[in-house]
Amino acid sequence: MHRAIRMSLLALGVAACDSVATCLALPCALPVAITVSVTSSVSAAGIDGAFVQAPGYGTPLPCNQSPGTTCRIVGTSGDYELDIGAPGFQTVHRTVHVSGTTPRCGCPIVNSQDLAITLTPQQGQIASAASPGESREQS
16 A cells, blocks of 8 residues: 555656646736836936836726825736836836746746836926925926
8 A cells, every 4th residue: 555655746746847748837926027216316216106117007007005005017027018107297218128937837926126216306396396395496
């Protein structure tokens, strides 16, 4: 009886190491590929209404995750073309490369990237972008 169990375990171990063995593909949650933090060039604080437009998303992602004005973009390795903006601020474009691997049997692994973005108010918006109690003169 013990010999049969040992032989079964040995066969299972060999099959698990065999490169042509069938892989049980389990569902995987996508990893966080990029974390974007958005601040104002005027106040260095988070910006209400900040967003990131990322590939694969039909609508912009709101940057309202803790801490502060943060967006998390899930995905696998590759190049990401991002547009980051907020109402009253100039939108900026960034290309971010995320490295990683997708094993044949297993979930994707990425080297998550952190991106700090400082947005500049659009012309004519500088006074309204100042911190409360702080006044700004336009030139």
